[in-house]
Amino acid sequence: MAYSDKVIDHYSNPRNVGTLDKSKKNVGTGLVGAPECGDVMRLQIEVDEATNTITDAKFKTFGCGSAIASSSLATEWLKGKSIDEALAIDNMEIVEELALPPVKIHCSVLAEDAIKSAISDYRVKNGLPALELAHH
Amino acid sequence: MLKLPIYLDNNATTPLDPRVLEAMMPYLTEVFGNAASRNHPFGWAAEEAVDYSREQIAKLINCDPKEIIFTSGATESDNLGIKGVFEMYSQKGNHIITATTEHKAVLDTCKHIEKLGGRVTYLPVNEQGLISLEELEAAMTPETILVTIMYGNNETGTIQPIREIAKIAHKHGALFMTDGTQAVGKIPVDVMADGIDIMAFTAHKMYGPKGVGALYVRRKNPRVKVTAQMDGGGHERGMRSGTLNVPGIVGLGKACELAMHEMAADTARLSAMRDRLEKELTTLEESYVNGSIEHRLPHVTNISFKYVEGEGLMMGVKDLAVSSGSACTSASLEPSYVLKALGLSDDLAHSSLRFGLSRFTTDEQIDYAIGHVKEAVTKLREMSPLWEMFKEGVDLSKIEWAEH
Numbered sequence: 001m002a003y004s005d006k007v008i009d010h011y012s013n014p015r016n017v018g019t020l021d022k023s024k025k026n027v028g029t030g031l032v033g034a035p036e037c038g039d040v041m042r043l044q045i046e047v048d049e050a051t052n053t054i055t056d057a058k059f060k061t062f063g064c065g066s067a068i069a070s071s072s073l074a075t076e077w078l079k080g081k082s083i084d085e086a087l088a089i090d091n092m093e094i095v096e097e098l099a100l101p102p103v104k105i106h107c108s109v110l111a112e113d114a115i116k117s118a119i120s121d122y123r124v125k126n127g128l129p130a131l132e133l134a135h136h
Numbered sequence: 137m138l139k140l141p142i143y144l145d146n147n148a149t150t151p152l153d154p155r156v157l158e159a160m161m162p163y164l165t166e167v168f169g170n171a172a173s174r175n176h177p178f179g180w181a182a183e184e185a186v187d188y189s190r191e192q193i194a195k196l197i198n199c200d201p202k203e204i205i206f207t208s209g210a211t212e213s214d215n216l217g218i219k220g221v222f223e224m225y226s227q228k229g230n231h232i233i234t235a236t237t238e239h240k241a242v243l244d245t246c247k248h249i250e251k252l253g254g255r256v257t258y259l260p261v262n263e264q265g266l267i268s269l270e271e272l273e274a275a276m277t278p279e280t281i282l283v284t285i286m287y288g289n290n291e292t293g294t295i296q297p298i299r300e301i302a303k304i305a306h307k308h309g310a311l312f313m314t315d316g317t318q319a320v321g322k323i324p325v326d327v328m329a330d331g332i333d334i335m336a337f338t339a340h341k342m343y344g345p346k347g348v349g350a351l352y353v354r355r356k357n358p359r360v361k362v363t364a365q366m367d368g369g370g371h372e373r374g375m376r377s378g379t380l381n382v383p384g385i386v387g388l389g390k391a392c393e394l395a396m397h398e399m400a401a402d403t404a405r406l407s408a409m410r411d412r413l414e415k416e417l418t419t420l421e422e423s424y425v426n427g428s429i430e431h432r433l434p435h436v437t438n439i440s441f442k443y444v445e446g447e448g449l450m451m452g453v454k455d456l457a458v459s460s461g462s463a464c465t466s467a468s469l470e471p472s473y474v475l476k477a478l479g480l481s482d483d484l485a486h487s488s489l490r491f492g493l494s495r496f497t498t499d500e501q502i503d504y505a506i507g508h509v510k511e512a513v514t515k516l517r518e519m520s521p522l523w524e525m526f527k528e529g530v531d532l533s534k535i536e537w538a539e540h
Protein backbone atom coordinates (compact mmCIF):
# COMPACT_ATOMS: atom_id res chain seq x y z
CA MET A 1 0.00 0.00 0.00
CA ALA A 2 1.25 3.48 -0.79
CA TYR A 3 1.31 5.85 2.16
CA SER A 4 1.08 9.61 1.82
CA ASP A 5 4.20 11.66 2.49
CA LYS A 6 2.59 13.06 5.65
CA VAL A 7 1.88 9.59 7.03
CA ILE A 8 5.45 8.56 6.31
CA ASP A 9 6.74 11.72 7.96
CA HIS A 10 4.72 11.18 11.16
CA TYR A 11 5.61 7.48 11.20
CA SER A 12 9.33 8.17 10.74
CA ASN A 13 9.44 11.21 13.04
CA PRO A 14 6.54 10.81 15.43
CA ARG A 15 5.78 13.93 17.50
CA ASN A 16 5.19 13.75 21.23
CA VAL A 17 5.77 10.07 21.87
CA GLY A 18 5.78 9.48 25.59
CA THR A 19 4.00 9.23 28.87
CA LEU A 20 2.55 11.82 31.22
CA ASP A 21 2.09 11.16 34.93
CA LYS A 22 -1.42 9.76 35.01
CA SER A 23 -1.61 10.15 38.80
CA LYS A 24 -1.68 13.93 38.39
CA LYS A 25 -5.11 15.48 38.65
CA ASN A 26 -4.61 17.70 35.61
CA VAL A 27 -3.60 14.79 33.32
CA GLY A 28 -6.29 13.02 31.31
CA THR A 29 -5.59 9.61 29.75
CA GLY A 30 -7.49 7.91 26.95
CA LEU A 31 -6.80 4.29 26.03
CA VAL A 32 -8.79 3.08 23.02
CA GLY A 33 -8.74 0.16 20.61
CA ALA A 34 -7.89 -3.48 21.22
CA PRO A 35 -4.78 -5.57 20.54
CA GLU A 36 -6.68 -8.20 18.55
CA CYS A 37 -8.06 -5.51 16.27
CA GLY A 38 -4.55 -4.39 15.49
CA ASP A 39 -4.62 -0.92 17.04
CA VAL A 40 -4.34 0.45 20.55
CA MET A 41 -3.87 4.17 21.13
CA ARG A 42 -3.04 5.86 24.38
CA LEU A 43 -3.36 9.62 24.30
CA GLN A 44 -2.70 11.88 27.26
CA ILE A 45 -3.28 15.57 27.84
CA GLU A 46 -2.01 17.89 30.53
CA VAL A 47 -4.34 20.79 31.23
CA ASP A 48 -3.66 24.20 32.73
CA GLU A 49 -6.62 24.32 35.08
CA ALA A 50 -6.67 28.13 35.31
CA THR A 51 -7.10 28.66 31.57
CA ASN A 52 -8.63 25.29 30.65
CA THR A 53 -5.92 24.98 28.00
CA ILE A 54 -4.03 21.86 26.97
CA THR A 55 -0.37 22.56 27.68
CA ASP A 56 1.05 19.18 26.76
CA ALA A 57 -0.01 16.04 24.89
CA LYS A 58 1.70 12.67 24.52
CA PHE A 59 0.83 9.43 22.79
CA LYS A 60 1.83 5.84 22.40
CA THR A 61 0.28 3.73 19.67
CA PHE A 62 0.38 0.08 18.74
CA GLY A 63 -0.80 -0.05 15.17
CA CYS A 64 -0.14 0.54 11.51
CA GLY A 65 1.57 3.60 10.07
CA SER A 66 -1.73 5.42 9.64
CA ALA A 67 -2.69 4.83 13.27
CA ILE A 68 0.68 6.10 14.46
CA ALA A 69 0.42 9.15 12.18
CA SER A 70 -3.17 9.90 13.27
CA SER A 71 -2.24 9.94 16.94
CA SER A 72 0.99 11.85 16.35
CA LEU A 73 -0.94 14.50 14.43
CA ALA A 74 -3.62 14.63 17.13
CA THR A 75 -1.05 15.46 19.83
CA GLU A 76 0.37 18.21 17.63
CA TRP A 77 -3.07 19.73 17.19
CA LEU A 78 -4.03 19.42 20.84
CA LYS A 79 -1.24 21.50 22.30
CA GLY A 80 -2.39 25.02 22.99
CA LYS A 81 -6.05 24.27 22.37
CA SER A 82 -8.80 24.81 24.91
CA ILE A 83 -10.79 21.78 25.99
CA ASP A 84 -13.75 22.93 23.92
CA GLU A 85 -11.58 23.41 20.84
CA ALA A 86 -10.09 19.95 21.37
CA LEU A 87 -13.55 18.41 21.59
CA ALA A 88 -14.41 19.94 18.23
CA ILE A 89 -11.64 18.05 16.39
CA ASP A 90 -13.35 15.81 13.86
CA ASN A 91 -11.82 12.65 12.51
CA MET A 92 -12.39 13.81 8.92
CA GLU A 93 -9.93 16.65 9.50
CA ILE A 94 -7.30 14.02 10.29
CA VAL A 95 -8.28 12.03 7.19
CA GLU A 96 -7.84 15.13 5.03
CA GLU A 97 -4.59 16.27 6.60
CA LEU A 98 -2.97 12.83 6.26
CA ALA A 99 -4.71 11.87 3.00
CA LEU A 100 -5.81 8.56 4.53
CA PRO A 101 -7.35 6.03 2.13
CA PRO A 102 -10.86 4.67 2.90
CA VAL A 103 -9.52 1.48 4.57
CA LYS A 104 -7.61 3.65 7.05
CA ILE A 105 -10.41 5.97 8.11
CA HIS A 106 -10.88 3.87 11.27
CA CYS A 107 -7.42 5.10 12.39
CA SER A 108 -8.67 8.69 12.41
CA VAL A 109 -11.86 7.62 14.20
CA LEU A 110 -9.73 5.96 16.85
CA ALA A 111 -7.64 9.14 17.26
CA GLU A 112 -10.81 11.21 17.75
CA ASP A 113 -12.05 8.64 20.29
CA ALA A 114 -8.71 8.85 22.09
CA ILE A 115 -8.94 12.65 22.35
CA LYS A 116 -12.48 12.49 23.73
CA SER A 117 -11.59 9.68 26.08
CA ALA A 118 -8.62 11.64 27.47
CA ILE A 119 -10.79 14.71 27.99
CA SER A 120 -13.47 12.64 29.67
CA ASP A 121 -10.88 11.16 32.03
CA TYR A 122 -9.68 14.67 32.88
CA ARG A 123 -13.27 15.77 33.56
CA VAL A 124 -14.00 12.84 35.84
CA LYS A 125 -10.80 13.46 37.78
CA ASN A 126 -11.93 17.03 38.34
CA GLY A 127 -15.43 16.26 39.50
CA LEU A 128 -17.21 16.78 36.20
CA PRO A 129 -19.47 14.19 34.55
CA ALA A 130 -17.91 11.86 32.04
CA LEU A 131 -18.43 12.57 28.36
CA GLU A 132 -20.88 10.40 26.49
CA LEU A 133 -18.43 8.60 24.23
CA ALA A 134 -19.60 7.32 20.91
CA HIS A 135 -18.69 3.68 20.38
CA HIS A 136 -17.43 2.82 16.97
CA MET B 137 27.42 -0.88 -1.99
CA LEU B 138 24.37 -2.74 -0.75
CA LYS B 139 21.39 -2.46 -3.06
CA LEU B 140 18.08 -1.78 -1.31
CA PRO B 141 15.50 -3.13 -0.79
CA ILE B 142 16.91 -6.57 0.01
CA TYR B 143 14.91 -9.51 -1.27
CA LEU B 144 14.22 -12.00 1.52
CA ASP B 145 10.89 -13.35 0.27
CA ASN B 146 12.20 -16.43 -1.50
CA ASN B 147 9.33 -18.62 -0.35
CA ALA B 148 7.10 -16.47 -2.52
CA THR B 149 9.37 -16.79 -5.52
CA THR B 150 13.08 -16.98 -6.31
CA PRO B 151 15.00 -15.04 -8.91
CA LEU B 152 15.85 -16.90 -12.11
CA ASP B 153 19.35 -18.36 -12.01
CA PRO B 154 21.29 -16.89 -14.97
CA ARG B 155 22.37 -20.42 -15.90
CA VAL B 156 18.71 -21.41 -16.16
CA LEU B 157 17.98 -18.45 -18.40
CA GLU B 158 20.93 -19.38 -20.59
CA ALA B 159 19.58 -22.91 -21.01
CA MET B 160 16.13 -21.57 -21.88
CA MET B 161 17.15 -18.92 -24.40
CA PRO B 162 17.42 -21.08 -27.54
CA TYR B 163 13.94 -22.45 -26.89
CA LEU B 164 12.52 -18.94 -26.72
CA THR B 165 14.11 -18.12 -30.08
CA GLU B 166 15.33 -20.50 -32.79
CA VAL B 167 14.20 -23.82 -31.31
CA PHE B 168 10.52 -22.92 -31.23
CA GLY B 169 8.91 -26.19 -32.36
CA ASN B 170 5.89 -27.85 -30.83
CA ALA B 171 7.01 -30.91 -28.88
CA ALA B 172 3.95 -32.73 -30.17
CA SER B 173 4.91 -32.23 -33.84
CA ARG B 174 6.13 -35.70 -34.71
CA ASN B 175 6.78 -35.22 -38.40
CA HIS B 176 9.56 -32.66 -38.69
CA PRO B 177 12.85 -31.69 -37.05
CA PHE B 178 11.40 -28.61 -35.33
CA GLY B 179 9.11 -30.82 -33.31
CA TRP B 180 11.83 -33.41 -32.72
CA ALA B 181 14.22 -30.82 -31.30
CA ALA B 182 11.54 -29.57 -28.90
CA GLU B 183 10.59 -33.09 -27.85
CA GLU B 184 14.23 -33.96 -27.24
CA ALA B 185 14.59 -30.94 -24.97
CA VAL B 186 11.46 -31.90 -23.06
CA ASP B 187 12.68 -35.47 -22.63
CA TYR B 188 16.04 -34.26 -21.40
CA SER B 189 14.28 -32.08 -18.83
CA ARG B 190 12.26 -35.08 -17.64
CA GLU B 191 15.54 -36.89 -17.03
CA GLN B 192 17.01 -33.97 -15.08
CA ILE B 193 13.90 -33.82 -12.89
CA ALA B 194 13.74 -37.60 -12.47
CA LYS B 195 17.33 -37.66 -11.20
CA LEU B 196 16.59 -35.03 -8.58
CA ILE B 197 13.56 -36.80 -7.10
CA ASN B 198 14.61 -40.37 -7.95
CA CYS B 199 11.77 -41.34 -10.26
CA ASP B 200 11.34 -42.56 -13.83
CA PRO B 201 11.29 -39.74 -16.41
CA LYS B 202 7.94 -41.04 -17.68
CA GLU B 203 6.39 -40.30 -14.30
CA ILE B 204 6.65 -36.52 -14.77
CA ILE B 205 3.54 -34.66 -15.95
CA PHE B 206 4.26 -31.05 -16.88
CA THR B 207 1.81 -28.40 -15.71
CA SER B 208 1.62 -24.62 -15.36
CA GLY B 209 2.80 -24.71 -11.74
CA ALA B 210 2.17 -26.09 -8.28
CA THR B 211 -1.41 -24.81 -8.01
CA GLU B 212 -2.40 -26.67 -11.14
CA SER B 213 -0.47 -29.73 -10.00
CA ASP B 214 -2.26 -29.72 -6.63
CA ASN B 215 -5.61 -29.39 -8.40
CA LEU B 216 -4.80 -32.14 -10.87
CA GLY B 217 -3.51 -34.50 -8.20
CA ILE B 218 -6.44 -34.12 -5.81
CA LYS B 219 -9.32 -33.75 -8.25
CA GLY B 220 -7.77 -36.32 -10.55
CA VAL B 221 -7.57 -38.93 -7.80
CA PHE B 222 -11.05 -38.09 -6.54
CA GLU B 223 -12.50 -38.77 -10.00
CA MET B 224 -10.29 -41.74 -10.90
CA TYR B 225 -10.83 -43.60 -7.62
CA SER B 226 -14.49 -42.73 -7.00
CA GLN B 227 -15.41 -46.43 -7.12
CA LYS B 228 -13.10 -47.09 -4.18
CA GLY B 229 -14.11 -44.26 -1.89
CA ASN B 230 -14.61 -40.54 -1.47
CA HIS B 231 -12.58 -39.63 1.60
CA ILE B 232 -9.47 -37.44 1.52
CA ILE B 233 -7.24 -36.50 4.46
CA THR B 234 -5.21 -33.30 4.54
CA ALA B 235 -4.01 -30.77 7.16
CA THR B 236 -5.11 -27.30 8.21
CA THR B 237 -1.74 -25.72 7.36
CA GLU B 238 -1.72 -26.73 3.70
CA HIS B 239 -1.41 -24.15 0.95
CA LYS B 240 -4.67 -22.70 -0.38
CA ALA B 241 -4.14 -24.62 -3.61
CA VAL B 242 -4.75 -27.79 -1.59
CA LEU B 243 -7.29 -26.46 0.92
CA ASP B 244 -9.50 -24.76 -1.62
CA THR B 245 -9.32 -27.80 -3.90
CA CYS B 246 -10.46 -29.92 -0.94
CA LYS B 247 -13.33 -27.49 -0.33
CA HIS B 248 -14.30 -28.02 -3.96
CA ILE B 249 -14.18 -31.79 -3.45
CA GLU B 250 -16.58 -31.40 -0.53
CA LYS B 251 -19.00 -29.53 -2.78
CA LEU B 252 -18.82 -32.47 -5.17
CA GLY B 253 -19.91 -34.79 -2.39
CA GLY B 254 -16.50 -35.91 -1.15
CA ARG B 255 -15.56 -36.07 2.51
CA VAL B 256 -12.41 -34.33 3.70
CA THR B 257 -10.66 -34.55 7.06
CA TYR B 258 -8.49 -31.57 7.96
CA LEU B 259 -5.92 -32.72 10.53
CA PRO B 260 -4.86 -30.14 13.10
CA VAL B 261 -1.17 -29.49 13.83
CA ASN B 262 0.71 -29.04 17.09
CA GLU B 263 2.52 -25.85 18.10
CA GLN B 264 5.43 -26.86 15.89
CA GLY B 265 3.17 -27.24 12.87
CA LEU B 266 3.42 -31.04 12.78
CA ILE B 267 0.46 -33.37 12.32
CA SER B 268 -0.03 -36.26 14.71
CA LEU B 269 0.55 -39.70 13.20
CA GLU B 270 -1.90 -41.17 15.70
CA GLU B 271 -4.60 -38.77 14.57
CA LEU B 272 -3.83 -39.61 10.95
CA GLU B 273 -4.11 -43.31 11.66
CA ALA B 274 -7.39 -42.76 13.49
CA ALA B 275 -8.80 -40.76 10.59
CA MET B 276 -8.13 -43.47 8.00
CA THR B 277 -11.24 -45.32 6.82
CA PRO B 278 -11.86 -47.95 4.13
CA GLU B 279 -13.21 -45.08 1.98
CA THR B 280 -10.00 -43.07 2.29
CA ILE B 281 -8.52 -42.80 -1.20
CA LEU B 282 -5.93 -40.09 -0.64
CA VAL B 283 -3.77 -38.58 2.07
CA THR B 284 -2.27 -35.27 0.97
CA ILE B 285 0.17 -33.59 3.34
CA MET B 286 2.70 -30.97 2.28
CA TYR B 287 6.42 -31.68 2.50
CA GLY B 288 7.64 -28.34 3.89
CA ASN B 289 5.41 -25.47 4.93
CA ASN B 290 5.63 -22.21 2.99
CA GLU B 291 5.19 -19.95 6.02
CA THR B 292 7.22 -21.66 8.71
CA GLY B 293 9.35 -24.18 6.79
CA THR B 294 8.15 -27.02 9.04
CA ILE B 295 8.83 -30.44 7.46
CA GLN B 296 6.23 -33.14 8.07
CA PRO B 297 7.21 -36.77 8.81
CA ILE B 298 6.63 -37.72 5.18
CA ARG B 299 7.86 -41.33 5.30
CA GLU B 300 5.73 -42.22 8.32
CA ILE B 301 2.69 -40.54 6.78
CA ALA B 302 3.18 -42.47 3.53
CA LYS B 303 3.43 -45.75 5.45
CA ILE B 304 0.16 -45.11 7.28
CA ALA B 305 -1.64 -44.14 4.06
CA HIS B 306 -0.39 -47.26 2.28
CA LYS B 307 -1.20 -49.54 5.20
CA HIS B 308 -4.84 -48.51 4.79
CA GLY B 309 -4.83 -48.78 1.01
CA ALA B 310 -4.81 -45.05 0.29
CA LEU B 311 -2.51 -43.11 -2.02
CA PHE B 312 -0.08 -40.59 -0.59
CA MET B 313 0.33 -37.20 -2.23
CA THR B 314 2.53 -34.34 -1.11
CA ASP B 315 2.78 -30.70 -2.11
CA GLY B 316 6.55 -30.51 -2.52
CA THR B 317 6.61 -26.90 -3.70
CA GLN B 318 8.93 -25.56 -0.99
CA ALA B 319 10.96 -28.74 -0.52
CA VAL B 320 11.95 -29.97 -3.98
CA GLY B 321 15.32 -28.48 -4.90
CA LYS B 322 15.96 -27.37 -1.31
CA ILE B 323 16.22 -30.65 0.59
CA PRO B 324 16.67 -34.23 -0.62
CA VAL B 325 13.28 -35.50 -1.81
CA ASP B 326 13.29 -39.13 -2.93
CA VAL B 327 9.89 -40.40 -4.05
CA MET B 328 11.03 -44.03 -3.78
CA ALA B 329 12.49 -43.85 -0.29
CA ASP B 330 9.78 -41.46 0.92
CA GLY B 331 6.91 -43.56 -0.46
CA ILE B 332 5.34 -40.71 -2.40
CA ASP B 333 2.72 -41.62 -5.02
CA ILE B 334 1.91 -38.13 -6.28
CA MET B 335 3.86 -34.91 -5.81
CA ALA B 336 3.25 -31.33 -6.92
CA PHE B 337 6.15 -28.93 -7.41
CA THR B 338 7.13 -25.88 -9.38
CA ALA B 339 10.13 -24.25 -11.05
CA HIS B 340 9.94 -20.72 -9.68
CA LYS B 341 10.67 -21.69 -6.07
CA MET B 342 14.01 -23.20 -7.11
CA TYR B 343 15.49 -20.49 -9.34
CA GLY B 344 13.52 -21.57 -12.42
CA PRO B 345 10.94 -19.61 -14.41
CA LYS B 346 7.35 -18.92 -13.39
CA GLY B 347 4.49 -20.64 -15.15
CA VAL B 348 5.87 -24.17 -15.22
CA GLY B 349 5.60 -26.98 -12.73
CA ALA B 350 5.13 -30.69 -12.61
CA LEU B 351 3.13 -33.47 -11.06
CA TYR B 352 4.94 -36.67 -10.27
CA VAL B 353 2.55 -39.59 -10.77
CA ARG B 354 3.82 -43.06 -9.81
CA ARG B 355 3.65 -45.70 -12.57
CA LYS B 356 4.66 -48.80 -10.61
CA ASN B 357 3.75 -50.25 -7.19
CA PRO B 358 1.10 -49.03 -7.46
CA ARG B 359 0.32 -47.70 -10.92
CA VAL B 360 -1.42 -44.41 -10.20
CA LYS B 361 -3.66 -42.57 -12.62
CA VAL B 362 -5.34 -39.20 -12.32
CA THR B 363 -8.28 -38.06 -14.39
CA ALA B 364 -7.37 -35.14 -16.63
CA GLN B 365 -8.90 -31.82 -15.58
CA MET B 366 -8.57 -30.22 -19.01
CA ASP B 367 -9.79 -31.76 -22.22
CA GLY B 368 -7.70 -31.52 -25.34
CA GLY B 369 -4.95 -33.20 -27.28
CA GLY B 370 -4.18 -35.84 -24.68
CA HIS B 371 -0.63 -34.71 -23.92
CA GLU B 372 1.32 -36.03 -20.96
CA ARG B 373 -0.06 -39.57 -21.13
CA GLY B 374 -3.59 -38.21 -21.33
CA MET B 375 -3.37 -36.59 -17.91
CA ARG B 376 -2.71 -32.99 -18.94
CA SER B 377 -3.59 -31.61 -22.34
CA GLY B 378 -2.08 -28.47 -23.75
CA THR B 379 0.97 -27.65 -25.86
CA LEU B 380 4.04 -28.04 -23.70
CA ASN B 381 5.77 -24.90 -22.47
CA VAL B 382 9.12 -25.99 -23.91
CA PRO B 383 11.32 -23.09 -22.70
CA GLY B 384 9.74 -23.29 -19.26
CA ILE B 385 10.22 -27.04 -19.13
CA VAL B 386 13.87 -26.66 -20.16
CA GLY B 387 14.22 -24.12 -17.35
CA LEU B 388 12.64 -26.46 -14.80
CA GLY B 389 14.98 -29.25 -15.87
CA LYS B 390 18.05 -27.04 -15.62
CA ALA B 391 16.92 -25.73 -12.23
CA CYS B 392 16.62 -29.33 -10.99
CA GLU B 393 20.07 -30.21 -12.32
CA LEU B 394 21.61 -27.20 -10.56
CA ALA B 395 19.74 -28.02 -7.36
CA MET B 396 21.04 -31.56 -7.47
CA HIS B 397 24.65 -30.41 -7.72
CA GLU B 398 24.46 -27.44 -5.38
CA MET B 399 21.93 -28.50 -2.75
CA ALA B 400 24.43 -29.63 -0.14
CA ALA B 401 26.56 -26.49 -0.42
CA ASP B 402 23.51 -24.19 -0.59
CA THR B 403 21.97 -25.85 2.46
CA ALA B 404 25.14 -25.48 4.52
CA ARG B 405 25.53 -21.82 3.61
CA LEU B 406 21.84 -20.87 3.87
CA SER B 407 21.16 -22.61 7.15
CA ALA B 408 24.22 -20.94 8.69
CA MET B 409 22.97 -17.53 7.54
CA ARG B 410 19.41 -18.29 8.61
CA ASP B 411 20.58 -19.42 12.04
CA ARG B 412 22.64 -16.27 12.47
CA LEU B 413 19.70 -14.07 11.47
CA GLU B 414 17.42 -15.94 13.84
CA LYS B 415 19.87 -15.93 16.73
CA GLU B 416 20.43 -12.19 16.43
CA LEU B 417 16.75 -11.29 16.08
CA THR B 418 15.69 -13.45 18.99
CA THR B 419 18.05 -11.52 21.24
CA LEU B 420 15.19 -9.00 21.17
CA GLU B 421 12.98 -9.63 24.17
CA GLU B 422 9.61 -11.28 23.57
CA SER B 423 10.46 -12.60 20.13
CA TYR B 424 9.44 -16.11 19.20
CA VAL B 425 10.36 -18.45 16.35
CA ASN B 426 7.25 -20.02 14.82
CA GLY B 427 7.15 -23.64 13.74
CA SER B 428 9.53 -26.51 14.32
CA ILE B 429 13.19 -25.70 14.92
CA GLU B 430 14.21 -29.32 14.52
CA HIS B 431 12.24 -30.28 11.41
CA ARG B 432 12.38 -27.47 8.92
CA LEU B 433 13.65 -26.19 5.62
CA PRO B 434 17.17 -24.72 5.76
CA HIS B 435 16.41 -21.31 4.30
CA VAL B 436 13.35 -20.15 6.25
CA THR B 437 12.62 -18.56 9.59
CA ASN B 438 9.38 -17.06 10.84
CA ILE B 439 9.60 -14.82 13.90
CA SER B 440 6.92 -13.01 15.91
CA PHE B 441 7.78 -9.81 17.74
CA LYS B 442 5.27 -9.34 20.53
CA TYR B 443 3.74 -5.90 21.24
CA VAL B 444 4.52 -4.66 17.74
CA GLU B 445 1.78 -4.46 15.14
CA GLY B 446 2.43 -6.28 11.88
CA GLU B 447 1.58 -3.61 9.38
CA GLY B 448 3.51 -0.96 11.29
CA LEU B 449 6.42 -3.39 11.40
CA MET B 450 6.27 -3.96 7.65
CA MET B 451 6.42 -0.19 7.17
CA GLY B 452 9.40 -0.06 9.53
CA VAL B 453 11.35 -2.67 7.58
CA LYS B 454 10.78 -1.05 4.23
CA ASP B 455 14.33 -1.83 3.10
CA LEU B 456 13.51 -5.54 3.26
CA ALA B 457 11.17 -7.47 1.01
CA VAL B 458 9.72 -9.94 3.49
CA SER B 459 6.31 -11.44 4.17
CA SER B 460 4.15 -10.75 7.18
CA GLY B 461 1.69 -12.99 8.98
CA SER B 462 -0.65 -10.09 8.74
CA ALA B 463 -2.73 -9.86 5.60
CA CYS B 464 -1.98 -6.17 5.68
CA THR B 465 -2.63 -5.31 2.06
CA SER B 466 -6.21 -6.49 2.36
CA ALA B 467 -8.87 -4.70 4.34
CA SER B 468 -9.75 -7.90 6.18
CA LEU B 469 -6.89 -7.80 8.71
CA GLU B 470 -7.12 -11.58 8.96
CA PRO B 471 -3.90 -12.97 10.40
CA SER B 472 -2.20 -15.98 8.85
CA TYR B 473 -4.31 -19.14 9.17
CA VAL B 474 -1.11 -21.21 9.26
CA LEU B 475 0.21 -19.40 12.34
CA LYS B 476 -3.22 -19.50 13.97
CA ALA B 477 -3.29 -23.27 13.38
CA LEU B 478 -0.06 -23.47 15.41
CA GLY B 479 -1.97 -21.92 18.27
CA LEU B 480 -0.67 -18.36 17.98
CA SER B 481 -2.98 -15.61 19.18
CA ASP B 482 -4.13 -13.06 16.62
CA ASP B 483 -1.72 -10.42 17.85
CA LEU B 484 1.33 -12.70 17.67
CA ALA B 485 0.30 -13.93 14.25
CA HIS B 486 -0.09 -10.33 13.09
CA SER B 487 3.35 -9.34 14.32
CA SER B 488 5.33 -12.03 12.54
CA LEU B 489 7.85 -11.75 9.74
CA ARG B 490 8.85 -14.55 7.39
CA PHE B 491 12.39 -14.50 6.06
CA GLY B 492 13.16 -16.70 3.06
CA LEU B 493 16.79 -16.84 1.96
CA SER B 494 18.10 -17.85 -1.44
CA ARG B 495 21.21 -19.03 -3.24
CA PHE B 496 21.85 -15.36 -3.96
CA THR B 497 21.50 -14.03 -0.41
CA THR B 498 24.77 -12.63 1.00
CA ASP B 499 26.17 -12.27 4.50
CA GLU B 500 26.21 -8.53 3.99
CA GLN B 501 22.46 -8.56 3.28
CA ILE B 502 21.83 -10.60 6.41
CA ASP B 503 23.90 -8.15 8.49
CA TYR B 504 21.83 -5.30 7.18
CA ALA B 505 18.56 -7.16 7.78
CA ILE B 506 19.50 -7.87 11.39
CA GLY B 507 20.23 -4.21 12.13
CA HIS B 508 17.20 -2.96 10.24
CA VAL B 509 14.69 -5.26 11.95
CA LYS B 510 16.17 -4.67 15.40
CA GLU B 511 15.96 -0.94 14.91
CA ALA B 512 12.36 -1.06 13.66
CA VAL B 513 11.14 -3.34 16.46
CA THR B 514 12.89 -1.27 19.12
CA LYS B 515 11.50 1.98 17.77
CA LEU B 516 7.95 0.63 17.47
CA ARG B 517 8.07 -0.77 20.98
CA GLU B 518 9.13 2.60 22.35
CA MET B 519 5.96 3.89 20.72
CA SER B 520 3.77 0.98 21.84
CA PRO B 521 1.48 1.40 24.86
CA LEU B 522 1.27 -2.39 25.09
CA TRP B 523 5.04 -2.68 25.47
CA GLU B 524 5.01 -0.06 28.22
CA MET B 525 2.23 -1.92 30.06
CA PHE B 526 4.08 -5.22 29.64
CA LYS B 527 7.20 -3.62 31.08
CA GLU B 528 5.18 -2.33 34.04
CA GLY B 529 3.89 -5.83 34.66
CA VAL B 530 0.31 -5.15 33.57
CA ASP B 531 -1.54 -8.29 32.52
CA LEU B 532 -2.91 -7.27 29.12
CA SER B 533 -5.44 -10.09 29.07
CA LYS B 534 -7.11 -8.58 32.13
CA ILE B 535 -7.81 -5.25 30.48
CA GLU B 536 -11.27 -4.61 29.12
CA TRP B 537 -10.48 -3.39 25.65
CA ALA B 538 -12.99 -1.25 23.83
CA GLU B 539 -13.57 -3.32 20.70
CA HIS B 540 -14.13 -1.18 17.67
